[in-house]
Amino acid sequence: MKVSKKIATATIQLRRQLGARVATSEDARFAASFDGSKLSFLPAAVVFPKKEADIGVVLALANKHGVPVTVRGGGTSLTGSGSPLRGGWVVDVSKWDKVTIDAEAGMATVQPGAKVAAIHAAAEAAGWFYPPDPASKQYSTIGGNIACNAGGMHGGRYGVTRDFVLALRGFLPTGEAVKWGAPTKKFSAGFNLRDLWIGSEGMLGVITEATLKLIPLPAARWTLLASFADEIDAFRAVKVLFGLRVQPAICEFLDRYSVQCAEAKTGKTVFEGQAGKPVMLIELAGTPSEVADQKAVVVAWAQANTAAFREARDRAEADELWSVRRKCSGAMFALGDAKLNEDIVVPLRSYEKFAVFLDKLRKKSRLPIPTFGHLGDGNLHVNIMYHRENHAEYLRAEKAVEELMKGVVALGGAISGEHGIGLAKSPFLRMQHSAAEIKAMKAVKDALDPKGILNPGKMFEVFKVWEHPRLKIELPWDHK
Amino acid sequence: MKVSKKIATATIQLRRQLGARVATSEDARFAASFDGSKLSFLPAAVVFPKKEADIGVVLALANKHGVPVTVRGGGTSLTGSGSPLRGGWVVDVSKWDKVTIDAEAGMATVQPGAKVAAIHAAAEAAGWFYPPDPASKQYSTIGGNIACNAGGMHGGRYGVTRDFVLALRGFLPTGEAVKWGAPTKKFSAGFNLRDLWIGSEGMLGVITEATLKLIPLPAARWTLLASFADEIDAFRAVKVLFGLRVQPAICEFLDRYSVQCAEAKTGKTVFEGQAGKPVMLIELAGTPSEVADQKAVVVAWAQANTAAFREARDRAEADELWSVRRKCSGAMFALGDAKLNEDIVVPLRSYEKFAVFLDKLRKKSRLPIPTFGHLGDGNLHVNIMYHRENHAEYLRAEKAVEELMKGVVALGGAISGEHGIGLAKSPFLRMQHSAAEIKAMKAVKDALDPKGILNPGKMFEVFKVWEHPRLKIELPWDHK
Structure with a gap:
């Protein structure tokens, strides 16, 4: 991206006011040009503020000269919300870590x-x-x-x-x-x-x-691994569990495809004797006796509602169980070299319908869609896998994401539970929100940011993520 | 309040569209003219909507003709936020109670x-x-x-x-x-x-x-009553309790003045042998064993940190303890026929400083200021008592409220924890928020409500509550 004369002039003024806190080297600008989405847009300068007032200086100048400002911390956003789409200045607050x-x-x-x-x-x-x-x-x-x-x-x-x-x-x-x-x-x-x-x-x-x-801090934790005949069975069972007024601290789910990926990669069965079956990891937390109370309820539930289950004997075994959850995400790259990781949310009442919907989507798209996530709040990570260089797959993946978003909203859920919209989900915001809702949001934006300088171009403008190349780099947090 | 011609015309159109859902009788208008603040402003009409779309009809007409619209439910607001300050239409949703x-x-x-x-x-x-x-x-x-x-x-x-x-x-x-x-x-x-x-x-x-x-739903509850030598001692003790990582479901506090009011009214000692001393009511809630775990911690704390304490033997005795808390508010009217009930919030770190501040305020204002409230979140109800017809007391009460609000903000707290601003606290909003903060709030208001029809005149405009007579009526929720 070419730095406009207007921005170049403003940047000279910024350097005059903040001195060495403003970096304009090629390296610094490149490092601030992308986030976890790997969508890269070169800013004109990167500011490393020393004190709060520095932010006021940056924004006052930016408002005066119409310079886009994007703030970044760790840069881990998966949606491009941290990428400086319109260039301008990036304010890097990652050193402010007290x-x-x-x-x-x-x-x-x-x-x-x-x-x-x-x-x-x-x-x-x-x-x-x-x-x-x-x-x-x-x-x-x-x-x-x-x-x-x-x-x-x-x-x-x-x-x-x-x-x-x-x-x-x-x-x-x-x-x-x-x-x-x-x-x-x-x-x-x-x-x-x-x-x-x-x-x-x-x-x-x-x-x-x-x-x-x-x-x-919960003084005690207790972990259980359960397997199920199929996904619908798992969703039915978890409804029964929540109906018992048990609220696990964690309730993670891996569908059969996620389990199979993990098993293929590690060469080990996730749950002995239950190879390739969907699993649920449940962790209770609280005072020792609170956990003991709930444990009795969960074990009775597991006896009646799971295909098989086993408790972690100790923390080391619990960690061993959790390692599967961590590995499955990276293991999916055996199914394709590109992944659309969508963090949709489904209300509890729609879990079973969603399992049916997802199976149809798999058939229709002819793509592997391993899914795992947080059953306590319905926030499921749906991973649409494809091969970047295979144009037909790429088109089917694009179509599948759109259908997924429509389906989730039709089931009363949300297109994002924790990643946000940024650039990557901007095409779907209109599925979640009506024209009146978006108009209200934009009115608020215009009221608070009349010059439109703060992180411009995100959320409300449709960004065709498919048309933009992503950096081919490995980030520290990429799932191995 | 005279109904302007503009509003009268709009009201005719409203009746044409919503028929008998629009009431314009004197009785209906009076009933909708005030809330728990007893500040009364007569609206032109009261709408009892039957379906959601009725709201759309009301607002479309109100926008077209510039008619103020105030929505009310139970009308219990203590700040005047539910009183239709500018007249217009009141939408009463109290029948929508599914x-x-x-x-x-x-x-x-x-x-x-x-x-x-x-x-x-x-x-x-x-x-x-x-x-x-x-x-x-x-x-x-x-x-x-x-x-x-x-x-x-x-x-x-x-x-x-x-x-x-x-x-x-x-x-x-x-x-x-x-x-x-x-x-x-x-x-x-x-x-x-x-x-x-x-x-x-x-x-x-x-x-x-x-x-x-x-x-x-917590399956078990357990209640403890504790008394303290003075307020500072109570605040010091509660800090110790929270430092033990105990989070009571409820932790209510009554200062000596509140206790004395209750005792004078009921003729009974709140805590046998501890007459006139500040008390704390602590309730634990959770699974039976969780409560048992925490109870042991709380009893040990009480032994070291209170003047005296006793557990409620059963639910009936617990209810008996709680009845004191409920009675103290009404009992204060022995100290004055008017009460300024402020629901300020103080951060835990400032509890002891606040006790010192409040004692100074009592001396300076020469008014009784019994105080009770929620120690778990620092939301204290400070009751400034005076006699309505005594002009000197009235002026001192007005001054004391202002000093209270300034003091609370200086201690890092909030001018309202749960009642909101409405009319009664509008003079103090500027103590809590800077000009920039209020400008941002008003910009949001203007962006979403360009015609300014929804509950106009509240929060941001300074309403001199002192200059407005209050209705002399008893409401069902007035503390007896």
């Missing part, structure tokens, strides 16, 4: 570049627990987690990022400093722009600090 | 007029629990609870209304039907206007249906 735990109040005050895993570790060291745990947690930062309302495996019982954010500090797109909420569990004073920012994918404000709610 | 429980998914689908107590009952009958429980729950409706982000006693452990709303159906101020969120625990598709509506006090949209998240 985490402070208030061990009495059970709160964490964090800078936007703090890695989610670092927040987990700091909280746990103080006897507290921060439940949201996206798979990218070793790399993804809390700013991005808030921007995309990240979820993870604990959503069903504990909720998602949104449920843990008490207060935000930051800047409006116009460069004015603001605070939303307070470090308290109640706040009912004025419109709730805190939660409007959460999930807005960096288009409504820049976060410079967040106060997170923590919950007491 | 509650449907999804016993497998643990969700409730509710109409906006459903009383919160009815939602509790329906959920509990199905083995589920809806934690938000404002004191007005027998009268207040879920639509208003969502509009004001209501809280109650369970906020510290379980969260507030906002934390339990998954999806909303309703209408934009412009009369277009919209849906926000989905009946799922994850949703990350588009800007989060669901949560922007929550707490917006009926100024950004009209809710016609909500899907609420439920949690498993």
Whole structure:
């Protein structure tokens, strides 16, 4: 992307004000040009802010000169929400990574570049627990987690990022400093722009600090692996489980195709004697006696509702079980060199219908679609596998994604549960939301960002992701 | 208030379209003219919608003719957020009160007029629990609870209304039907206007249906009453308790003045041998063994950190303890015939400083300020008592409220935790929020409600509540 004269002039002014905090080397610009989507757009400069006021400087200049500004943390977004589509300036907050735990109040005050895993570790060291745990947690930062309302495996019982954010500090797109909420569990004073920012994918404000709610660290955990005759049977069984008022901390599901991928790759059977069958991993958490109470209910349920089940004897065996869940994602590349990983959500009442729908989609598209994910909240990762260079497959994959999104919305679900829209899902936003809904969202955007400088071109404009090449690079968080 | 010709004409058109659903009798208009604040403004008409589309009709006409529209449910708001300040039309949704429980998914689908107590009952009958429980729950409706982000006693452990709303159906101020969120625990598709509506006090949209998240009904409860030498001692002790990673379902506090009011009124000592001392009521909830685990921790804490404590032997004795909490509010009227009930929030780290601050405020204002409330989330009800007809007291009360709000914000807290702003707290919004923050909120309002018809004049315009007479009537939920 050519840097326009207007932006080049503005960048000179930016350097004058922020000096060495502004990088314009080819390397720095390339490194900031893409996120986990591998869609790359070269910015004119990358800003590494030292203090909060630097953000105000960047935004004031950007507003004056009409420079696009995209904020990035770990850059792990899978949708392109962190890629600077229109160039301009990238603000890299990944060095702002301080985490402070208030061990009495059970709160964490964090800078936007703090890695989610670092927040987990700091909280746990103080006897507290921060439940949201996206798979990218070793790399993804809390700013991005808030921007995309990240979820993870604990959503069903504990909720998602949104449920843990008490207060935000930051800047409006116009460069004015603001605070939303307070470090308290109640706040009912004025419109709730805190939660409007959460999930807005960096288009409504820049976060410079967040106060997170923590919950007491569960003292005990217990893990069970169950297998089922087929997917419908598994979904039927999980409804029975939830009907018993059991809320597992984690309830992960791998369909037969995911299991078969993992088995083919590792050469081991996931569940001895149940090769190639769908499995469910259930983890209970709480006080030792709470877990013991629930365990009795779950074991009785498993006896009546699973093909086979076994408990993890200890933490090491539990970790062994969990390793299957982690491996299955990478193992899918045996089925195709390209993957469309969609993070759709289906309401519990539609689980069984969705299994039927997905089988039809497999037949119609003639593509492998291994599916796994979070049964506690219906957030399933549907992986449409194809071969990048095979044009016919590529067209069928494109068609299958569209049908998947339509089907999910028809079942009362959501086109994204935790990744957000960014560029990759922009073609489907109109399936989820009516014209009136989108008009309202855009009106809010225009009201808060009148010059349209913050992360422009995302979410509402249809981006034809198929027409754009992706970088052929391996990122640290790519599933091996 | 005189009905302008413009509004009279629009009302004729409204009646033509909705017939008998539009009431214009003096009685109907008076009944809709006030809420729990007893600030009364006569509307031109009251609409009792029969179906969702009726709301669209009302709003389309209101936009065309510039008619103010205020939506009401139970009318229990204490801030005037439900009073039709500018007249126009009141939409009364209190007859829309259907509650449907999804016993497998643990969700409730509710109409906006459903009383919160009815939602509790329906959920509990199905083995589920809806934690938000404002004191007005027998009268207040879920639509208003969502509009004001209501809280109650369970906020510290379980969260507030906002934390339990998954999806909303309703209408934009412009009369277009919209849906926000989905009946799922994850949703990350588009800007989060669901949560922007929550707490917006009926100024950004009209809710016609909500899907609420439920949690498993706690099978066991256990109650403890503790007394303390003074308020600072109580606050110090509760910090120790939370530092032990115990999260009581309820942790209510009554300062010495509240206790003394209750004792004077009932002629009984709240805690035998501890007359006139501040008390704390702690309730644990969960599985029987979880409660047993926590009980051991709490009893050990009580031995080391309270002046005296006693457990409730059974549910009847627990109810007896709770009756004190309910009585203290009404008993305060022995101290004055008027009460400013402020629902401020203080962060845990500032509890002790707040006790010192409040003592100074009592001395300075020479007014009784009994205080009680929710220690789990720092949401304290500060009751400034005065005599309505005593002008000097009235002026000191006015001054004391202002100082209270300033003090709370200086301590990092919030001017409202669960009542919202409405009219009564509009003079203080600028203490909580900066000019930039309020400008952003108003920009959002203008973007979504360009004609400014929905609940106009609330929150952002300073209403001098002192200059307006209040109705001298007794409402069913007035504390006896």
